Amino acid sequence: MENCTDKQHHKHFAIYKPYGYLSQFINNGQKQNSKKLLGELYDFPEGTMAIGRLDEKSEGLLLLTTDGKMSNHICSSGNVEKEYYAQVNGDISMDAIELLKKGVEIGFEGKKYTTTPCKASKLNAIPKFPERSKKIRDDRHGPTSWVSITLKEGKFRQVRKMTSAVGFPTLRLVRIRVGGTYLDEMKAGEVRELHTL
Template sequence: MPQRHFLLYKPYGYLSQFTSEFEREQRKKRFLGELHDFPVGTMAIGRLDEHSEGLLLLTTDGQTSAQVRSKDIEKEYYAQVDGLITDEAVAQLQEGVEIGLRDVRYQTLPCQVRRLVEAPALPPRGRSIRSDRHGPTSWVSIIVTEGKFRQVRKMTAAAGFPTLRLVRVRIGEITLSDLQPGEVREVSELLPAAALAE
């Protein structure tokens, strides 16, 4: 049976999983299976937390999943942060910052960060971010090759600019393109065959 692969624009408020072992969570949370009739054996490649949005890849193929999660594949995020982010904060993020991972401290790897001059043209989020009267916000692009738990949110907070909205816009060469929140698109492959053979 051929493997199947999907692109999904994960909306705000959904977990990046199909079920939960916790009965209370199963009753109160929203899961990926509500968005599409995925085949048995489909797995999300990596995760976006409940309050994050954007590109999520899914596959029935474990080999493809492992390849996409490797440090060879860039993941790009647009983060709306609280305040007007400074050049110093951008440089700090580029060099790597110390974040907490459970009971340990972790130094993030150097990454690519740039301030976005204008807010990106993204679909509105299901829930409002906050009122403008609470002060200005700004947007940054952050490209990482690692994927620690809530890493980008923790990075911007460590630099003094907490994330208000987080959208993953690219994984490797795959972008959100014209996908809309909740939309699923089946594709023939997620990575070029050459990349899988490396």
């Protein structure tokens, strides 16, 4: 994706964005003055931007780059898979998984939107992630389950809206993959410099 001259100038990073952080470097308004920002986690070079976003309550893999063309390609091509693990309220049914795969109707920018077909499956084992700073309710309040959802689109809070639409609201959301880059066993807040994206 890069030519030789780009490799010498641009930097790319993978970060495990922790719960409670915004996917940005500066505050855009008075309400956000107390919010935690990515720049608090690492001394990124000037001009570094997040490729896409994870909302404040979501965690996991966030790619960053100093290459605006690369960021635009990943965000707008519609060909780059993004895989999420979602802990949902309740023991998700196979019927709900099938609905997720086919596409569900969600609200987006004040209108109804039907998501494009995607990959979805129930996880047989609980994934191992760092403990979240804000506790999730435990199973004494009813069962929870984990689902993998892989999208090529990324509407605002899409995975959360999708699981709610099939009756299993998301309690915890962790992005584990963007294209061929994986979260692996990174710790919350950890930053790795990548040689390529």
